[in-house]
Amino acid sequence: MTSSNFLTLLKVFTEIVNKSFKTGNIEHLKAEYDAQVGSSDNDRKAALHQAFRDLLLTKTCDIPAIEDFINFAVAACRQEMTSPTIPVVLLGDIFDAVTLDKCEQIFTYVENNVATWKEEFFFAACKHNLLRMCNDLLRRLSRSQNTVFCGRILLFLAKFFPFSERSGLNIISEFNLENITEYGVEGSEMGDQLGSSEENATGNQLKIDYNLYCKFWALQDFFRNPNQCYNKVQWKMFAAHAGSVMSAFSSFKLEEPRSAPSSSSSSSSSGGASRSVPMEIPLEEQVRETGHFFAKFLTNPKLLSLQLSDSNFRRSVLVQLLILFQYLNSTVKFKADNHCLTTAQVDWLKETEVRVYKLIEESPPNGRKFADSVRHMLSREELWNSWKNEGCKEFKRPDAGGPGGTNSSSTGATAATGGSNGEEATPPMPIRVAMKRPRRALGDLIQDSTKQGKFFMGNPELTRLWNTCPDNLLACKGEDRNFLPSLEAYLDGSKEKHDPSVEWRALRLLARQSPHFFTLFNSPSYKVADYLESVRKKIQKDKIDVQREVVQEDTPMHPEQGETEGEGFGAEEETDQMDSELLKTEQLTPEDKNTHKTITVTLDQMAELAPSIGKDWKKLATKLGYGSDEIQYCESENATVTDQCRHLLQVWFEDDMDASLDQLAYILEGLDLLVAADAVKQMISALTGDDKVEEISD
Incomplete structure (x- = not known):
């Protein structure tokens, strides 16, 4: 075409x-x-x-x-x-x-x-x-x-x-090796003892020292990269650390749930905490009152004694152990050929797995129910592992009412409850039926809340937040929730404008609030502070233009103004001149008023400066960013060195929006062309009428 x-x-x-x-x-x-x-x-x-x-x-x-x-x-x-x-x-x-x-x-x-x-x-x-x-x-x-x-x-x-x-999908079963848990001693006064000791059922004391602290957090490296366990040396280290941590869990008394104050007087150890509670509280109510979640726990040594007494913290570590055990025992398609366990290692995993499940059942609240949930989730994980070993085949919805519909669902349920270790694990103990208080119907709760002009969200905290303001959507859009300053206010209020952190924040605000962020600036000596200052002036100029347009739209045109076009043109020209003078006097900073960027350089003045630069014009052209082909073209089009230099200055002043006599003098001083720089300064002094021109500094 x-x-x-x-x-x-x-x-x-x-x-x-x-x-x-x-x-x-x-x-x-x-x-x-x-x-x-x-x-x-x-x-x-x-x-x-x-x-x-x-x-x-x-x-x-x-x-x-x-x-x-x-x-x-x-x-x-x-x-x-x-x-x-x-x-x-x-x-x-x-x-x-x-x-x-x-x-x-x-x-x-x-x-x-x-x-x-x-x-x-x-x-x-x-x-x-x-x-x-x-x-x-x-x-x-x-x-x-x-x-x-x-x-x-x-x-x-x-x-x-x-x-x-x-x-x-993670097809080749890679691990996130960048998830590193950093830990260590903070302060020299830590000593051997990290926290207080607690007595266990046998009367022994658990010593929470720096050795236990290091063993505990060193397990995170094995959770991050389970393939280390196939190394004999690393396996011995993992088995020793895991045994020490589980011994600590067995010896350290757990905190009682805050929602069951009566249980604290009826138990004295972690084992008794789960067996002697007279009445189990429903899990849903406990989640509403004490439910919390941490993506990562703190590794401060002084917190270890408190963490060991936290049931949620203990469950997190024990579940990580079970996940690691399952990976070591399962068949993964992309495992290396030498990644296999010995008979002794398999036996150790079986014994330790039973011990871990016992510790989970002893962790209040509702330890047995939580253990059953974990066991079910891990058995389902075997199905996903098999799906990945088969190449992640695409799922297809079965035909409704097909002959295999009932059988397939029953098979899936059997697979979900079975798994690789379903036959070897001991059957779960019968769960004690908890006594529940009668609960009101959900419809009655919603009806009562509606009569009071409130919302009922099913959760106490959500209900409180939802009823904080009559119109929550309007409250979310309120100006008091906007914590970002405007770009113009930030640039005007920043004292340390040359601070890199201030410049970085200003650029972030500029990218969010103004299209001026996408303007190009490729001058060799253009600094970020100068760029932000120019953007600030552009924003102010845009505001003045908008205000002028609004004034012109609101001002009615008189009949005599439309009769003579010459008068109207003169008024528009006068308005532009007033805006130009306003920009020169009010919007320029004191530093910019002395840089003479508004001076227009004529061809005669460029020809006057060219002899002072002379044969060094190629060095200047390279500094200004022109390539060898452009320099060669300039040299072929002009016969003398003076004409070549004049042509270079003409092209630079026409193409570069930031070209000025001040910048030219600054660049010449950087190239050690002091004679040419003095000639430029003298021209600035002559054009501005100043007897003294300040030295240009970095």
Whole structure:
């Protein structure tokens, strides 16, 4: 397709798409598309794609219009006027053109239309584009500041791709070796004793010293990389550390649940805590009152004695041991050939596993129920392990009412409760039925809350939070929850503007709040502080322009003003001159007022400076960022050295928006061309009328 034909089609389709979108008539666009019979289908699609992309970039400020335009593009795809990838391409374009705050709002549209992207018509063509778009967004986001947005993107990918998508699976069973747990002594006064001792049932005392502390936290390295256990030396270390930790758990008394004060007087050891409680409290009520979760525990040595008495902490470590035991005993497709256990090691794992389950059952609250849940979860994990060994085959929904429906479900239940060690493990002990208080019906609770004008959320804490404000959505949008300052206020209020941390925060705010972040600056001597100062001036100038437009719109035009065009033009010119003077006097800082950046350099003045630079103009050209081919072209076009230098200065002053006499003098001083730098300073003094020009310093 020739360029003239493409431009003709692009102009036609741009007008038709714009009109069809405003009227919401896709059939009008279809008719015009079919009318272009003189061009091939590929030529028409290429021109229509470009028309869609050009029109979308004119709607960056109107998010509802962006969503409607994407829906219009989806409708065009269904009419086979564009390729199925064009809606995702448009989304990628708009995400690249707007700030992060608007990206988060537009991404809601992507989430709500996940069913559209999963259609057979779009999925095969768009899945790679959507994945690339989401990865580009994740690279722009901060994992600490934009945690919620990052989580939304990952959840969308999980909903969009099928469960058996290989790009989201750990096919070769790699471990996260970067998850390192750091621990050590903090302070020299720690000594041998870390905490107080507790007496166990036999009257012995548990000594919580630095040796136990190191053994305890050294287990995390084996949990991080279980393959170490196949090494004989590492296995001995792991077995010794695990035995010491379980002995500590057996000897150390657990804290009683806060929701059962009567149980503290009826037990004196960890074993008695789970066997002598007269009445078990339902697990649901205990979770409501004391439920908590820690992704990682602190490793401070002074906390070990408190952690050993925490039931939740103990369960976390014991479950990690069971997971490790299961991995060592199971058959994994990608294990090395030498990764196998001896008979003695297998026997040790069996004995230790029984001991670990016993410790879990003795950990209040509801130790036996928790142990049964862990045993069930690990048996289900065997099914996932088998699925991965078979190559992660795609899941297919069985036919409803098929002959194998009942048998398959019963087989799955048997497999879930069996597993590799289902025959060897001892059957679970019968669970004591807990006495429960009669609970009111959920409908009655909701009805009573509605009569009082409140919400009932089923959880005491959620109910309290939900009733804090009559309109919670309005409270979440309140200005008091916006802790980010405006960019202009931050730049004006920052005292240490050359501090790297201040510059970094200013750039983060600029990326979120202003499109000026995407302007290019490639001057050799451009500092971040100077760039931020120029952005601040641009923002202030934009505000003045907006205010001037508002004033002009609100001011009615008098009849005599419309009769004489010359007077109107003079008034507009006078307004521009006033704005220019305002920018010069009010918006420039005292440092910028002395840099003479507003001086216009003429060709005669460039010719006057050229002899002082002379044959060193090539060194100056290299410093200004020009390549060897550009220098050679300048040398071939001009005969004398003076003309070559003058041509270089002319090109630099025309192309570089930040070119100035001050910057030229600064660069010449850096190149040790002091004579030329003095000539530039004298020219500055002559142009500004100053008898004394300050020295340019770094």
